[in-house]
Amino acid sequence: MRHIKGKGTSMMRKLMIPMIVVLLLQTSLFGGSIILGGILDQMNQNAVDILNERVINRKNYLENEMIQRWSKLDDSVQSIQSAASQTLAAKGASYAEIENNPALASEILEANSQNVIYMLRKQSVTGAFLILDTDRAGDKKAGIYFRDLDPLSNADDDSDIMVEVAPSEITQKLGISMDTNWSPQFDLTQTENTTYDFYYKPYRAAQEYPDIQYGDLGYWSRPFRLSPNDIEIMTYSVPLRAESGETYGVLGVEISTDYIKKLLPYDEIANDKTGSYLLGLHTADDSEMLVFENLLANGPVYKQQIGGEETTSFALQTQYGTCHQIQKQGNMTKDVYGCIQYFQLYNSNTPFVDEQWGLVGILEGDRLFSFSEAMRKTVLIAVGIVLLIGLLSVVIMTRIVTSPITQLVKKVRSSNPHLPVKFERTRIAEIDELASAVESLSSNVAESASRLSAIIESASVAIGAFEYRKDEKTVIYTKHFFEIVGIAHDNEKDYGYTDADTFTQIMQGLKDCLESIEPEGAKIYKIKDALGQSQWVRMKLIEQGDNKIYGIIENITQEVIEKRKIEYERDYDLLTNLLNRRAFYARLDQLFLNKDQLKCSAMVMFDLDNLKYINDTYGHDFGDQYIRCMARTLKKYAPRRAVISRVSGDEFYLFIYGYAQEARAFSAIQNMREQISNTLFPLPDNALFKVKASAGVSWYPKDANTYEELIRFADFAMYTVKHTVKGEVRQFDRNEYQAGSYILENSEEINRFIEEKLFEYHFQPIVDAHDGKIFAYEALIRSKSASLITPQEILTLARSQSKLYQIERLTWFNAMDAFANLEGVEGSCHIFINSIANQTLSLQDLALFEKRYERYLSRIVVELTEEEKQNDVFVTLKKEYTKKWGAALALDDYGTGYNGEAMLLYLSPQYVKIDMSIVRDIDIDEDRQKILSNLLSYTRERGIQVIAEGVETRSEMDTLIRCGVSYLQGYYLGEPAPHAAQISNRVLNEIRQAQREV
Known part of the structure; x- marks a missing residue:
């Protein structure tokens, strides 16, 4: 073997220096981009924006209460001034005499005591007061002051009201308890600590600005105490002026500071x-x-x-x-x-x-700014830790990388295929030594196997390698190869040989276990180990020419498990194992790429009812179990083609698709709602609690073509249910959805409608079904406004502006004015007036109405509409004053809205008007005839008269007469008109002919 002499630069040094430089640059860029890049300032601004938005919302709410509820005193001012004027007129006195006539002032206070109590109830405040200027030169003022510290609940006998200020004789007559701080009169002596601005400021402003209306002289006071031992309060007060312009007192309401703090x-x-x-x-x-x-x-x-x-x-x-x-x-x-x-x-x-x-x-x-400060500290700490760990890692990794190479060089130098490898130290640079070793062993197969085995054995993971030589039909492998592919093998050497046939069988077995192919070409196989447990291995092949194939195979089971765990936690809600919001949207993205498969689809938003009750009563652990119970029910009873997700604490999304008809999809939704309602949730006290959820449904493609709009519409429908009848399923209604924008656009129009009286009344005849004579007329409002067309639009806007009372008052007085001026009306003819079920006239307006229309009272029929849910107190009052007048009650639109059997039993009216939905096609529909027959059987026994409205054909009229209704109303008999319409001779003869045939 040939050695390359000389010294070179160490590989460890060459690796460490650039790695450390890169590490320092990366940490500097990361820390600088976070701290100096404006991200922390943006976080601070976001925190401020969130706080500001909460203050805006709370300010708007409190401002609305102060302006739209507590300070709306117009009706009360009119009632009190009217009562005061009547009292003075009865005594032949003037407003100027109130100052020096205590008895006269007491009579005015007594006449207005109920008006002040009514104002206390109506404005939903903790107190109401009326102060008369009886001691103009001093500070002792006559007045009355009532207080109810819980304005949200009212007792029928006024037992929840306390008298703070009032003459004793008035207190005795009212039968209302006196507070411990009771006084017979107001002591408004101003001191250094108490100025009583709530009286003096509006009073003096009225004198200083005689041309300004009292509503613009109203004053909101600072918090103060009426007496040293009294509670702290704030007030809104307005001056009271006589017709001559003289200021004679102050009227106002109190809101305790404790009550405001609750808001x-x-x-x-x-x-x-x-x-x-x-x-x-x-x-x-x-x-x-x-x-x-x-x-x-x-x-x-x-x-x-x-x-x-x-x-x-x-x-x-x-x-x-x-x-x-x-x-x-x-x-x-x-x-x-x-x-x-x-x-x-x-x-x-x-x-x-x-x-x-x-x-x-x-x-x-x-x-x-806690989040941004925590982020800044975290970034600094993270940079320090990353830098420290990085430096240690660089040192360790370079040692790990260079040490095996150095040892490999030594091993290769002295390697013998049949003897253990022995390592020796050398002073030659690593790279030069590796090159020399490769040159020395390039022609020796055994030496190549030994080198490959040593490299793989030095790795910290289970890796196997092989070399397949096609010409020799042999395979050289490392000792972990068989272990990784799941085959028992007893070779303990670092490497071994096997034949091509055995290797081919192994590869064929792996081929049957192929699970996926990675982008770079590596293949993933799923195999079973000796214990039958699933294992994942990755194999990558490298072909060298036509003769050699090199392969590396490694066990990646832990990597696959961690990856799938991360994917699962990314896509699934950990509490319910349902899809989370992100994964739900991703699934919908895929579905909406091919809209042909959707056909008729439904987006359902479920909101779990009673979760707050479970959390508050039994704790959040049971609340979580309640949520999981709902999730299990949804998964169990959801249709096959459904995507289910939990998107927040108590909200679930369900998307079902692929239906041919909307009815089938809705049937599946209804079945799920029933199964949810039938699911019982066990509580700690061995009680069973019914699961209950409200749901909103929107339809594809009827309501929208995108799932974003479907979600928004389903959410709207669900919250409509939550604010009406919980636990029901409601489908999206575009008209309701658009009503919000309609109210905003026309908020001022209702004020013009009322102030300018942009309406008139038309009268539709109600005909006796026995002889064809006109029994009564119904007064129907007709708008002259270009924006407000229908009564429903008028009521919707009035409700949003808290002006239903004004509509009720206009209806009574203007309808009666129009009826009184009708020509050609017989003296016994009745008048039907539509009344809003949760409104009634004030005591002052009732007195004025009785006086003005005394001759017509016994001919009035109060017709309760279905537009608003009934108020039991107001309905009882209407029953009382109609009985007093000798008038009657009528239940309108029987069979729809709130007006069903329960309302009929509660109201016991003299007349019942059948809704036109039952009258329509009654001549050909036996089911409608059966409904009418059952109603007539009930009403005959109780002396209740039945009126059929909406009659539009002769066949309908003949059928109704044959069934036995008492009265008829509809376009076939007579259309609404501003004059007293008469029945034609043709219709009159048809009625008489139908009666003869009965």
């Missing part, structure tokens, strides 16, 4: 419940500071850092927009930030417009 849940600001909300009043700002007077606050940050400070100052110069750093003061030990959002409580050019309220979400800086 400011600080735990929503940060997950660890460390944030705070501050309600403040903007008092001053300059080029550097923005100052707020602290009105009320809750949450740990405020208590720990700001405490009892009267004001809070914010630095105006900030890089985070509406988020400002709070100036350190008092007990502050940390940097604190606040996101400010302002309220719009007052109109422009009004007396109190400069009092600007704001809501501030407060969080400590280390918590607000």
Whole structure:
């Protein structure tokens, strides 16, 4: 063998130096790109944006409560002023006499006590008050003040109300308990600590601005106490003016600060419940500071850092927009930030417009920017660890790489196929030694086998190698070869020989176990070991000319298992073993590449009901079991062509496809809902709890052509169910989906509709089925608005703007005005007025209505519509005052909406109107006739008259008369008109002829 003398550069040094340089460059680039690349600043901005969005949402909610609910006093102001005027008129007195006439003031207060209680209930506030200016030169004022600290629940007997201020004789008449701080009159003596602005500011503003309406003189007070021992409250109050313009008192509502704090849940600001909300009043700002007077606050940050400070100052110069750093003061030990959002409580050019309220979400800086700070520290630590590990790895790896080569050189130098290899030290450079060794052993097959075996044995993984020489029909292999391919072999040498036939049989056996081929050409085989366990091996072949084939085979079982575990955890929800959101979308991407296979498909979104109850009552472990129970039920009863996923805590997606008809797909969905409802979940107390889920369904291709839209529509349908009747399945309705945008676009139109009275009333006759005479007219509203066409649109917008009461009042008064002016109406003819089931007139409006339409009261039939679900209290009131008038009740649209058998039993009306869906085609549909027959059998025994509405053909009319209905209504008999329409002689004769044939 020929040696190459001389010294060269060590391989270890050549490997280490560039590897260390590359390692340093990589860690520097990685750390610098994270810390200096603006990522941390963006994280900080994202944290601020999240906090600001939460403050905006909470501000909008509280502002809506203050403006749209608590301060809507128009109806109450009118009722109280009307009652005051009537009392003064009855006494022949004027508003000026209230000041020096305590008895007169007491009568006015007594006349308005129910109005104030009604205002307390209607506005859902913790208190309501009326103060009269009875001591103009002093501070002792007559008034009444009622309080209910739980406005969300009302007692029928007013037992939940306490009297704070009222003359004793009024308290005795009302039968309402007095609070411990009760006083017979208001003592508004102003002190250094108490100014009673809630009375004096709106009162004086009314005197200073006589041309401004009282609604623009309303004032929101700072928190204060009515008396030293009283609770802390905030108020909204407006001045009361006589018709002559004289200010005679103040009317207002109270909201306790404890109640407002409940509406400011600080735990929503940060997950660890460390944030705070501050309600403040903007008092001053300059080029550097923005100052707020602290009105009320809750949450740990405020208590720990700001405490009892009267004001809070914010630095105006900030890089985070509406988020400002709070100036350190008092007990502050940390940097604190606040996101400010302002309220719009007052109109422009009004007396109190400069009092600007704001809501501030407060969080400590280390918590607000905790994620970015943790990221910065993590990156620095990671860079240090990676650098340290990298350096150690470079040293170790270079030693591992060079040591076997050095040993191989020594082994090759002294190798003998029949003797053990012995290693000796050398001073020759590694690369030169390896080249010399290769030259020396190139012609010796045994020496080649020994070299290959030594290299493979030095590896840390199980690797086998072989060389197949076609001309010699022999195979040289390393000792791990048979072990890896799963064949028992007793050769303990580093290498061995076998014949070509045996090798061919081994390769043929592997061919039958082929699982996959990698892009670079290596083949993956799945085989069984001696114990029958699955093993995976990778083989790569290299052909050298036409005569030699080299192969390397390695056991990659652990690699395959780890890879599949990673893929499973990537694609599946670990709690339920269902697809996660990412994998669900990936499956849908594949399905929607070939839309022909979809045919009729359905996207179903299930929302698991009662999960919060399970978590709160039995703990989150049982909540997880409840979720897994739902997942098992879905997998068990899902159709064959279905993709199921859990996308969040209690939400599941199901996509079923390949149906020829929508009905079959929906039947499968209904079956799943029934199976879910029939599934019982065991609880710790040996009770069985029914699993319940709400579901929304959207259809391909009817509703949408992309799965993104299908998911959005199914989500909308599901949340519609959650807000109506939980546990049901609801299909997507595009009209409902578009209703949201319709309401936004027409929010102002309902105000014009009411204020300008953009409507008129038409009257449709209701005919006696026995003699054809007109029994009554139904008053039907007809819109003159270009945007609001149908009654449904009017009610939808009124509901969204909390103006259903105004629609109810307009209906009663304007419908009766129109009816009273009809010509040609007999004196006994009745009038049907549509009434909203969850609305009723106030006591003041009822009194005015009775007085104005006294001669018509006994002819009124109150027709309860199906548009709104009934309010038991209001329905009871309607039953009482119709009985008082000698009037009647009618149940409208029987058989649809909320108006079914349960409503019929509860209401016990004098009339029942059959919906046109039952009347339509009743002459040819025996099922509809059967429904009508059953209803008539029930109503005859109870003296209830049945009215069939929507009659459009003579055949329908004849069938209804033959069945025995009492009255008829519809276009066949007479269309709605602004005048009193009459029945034609032809129809009159047809009715009489049908009666003769009965």
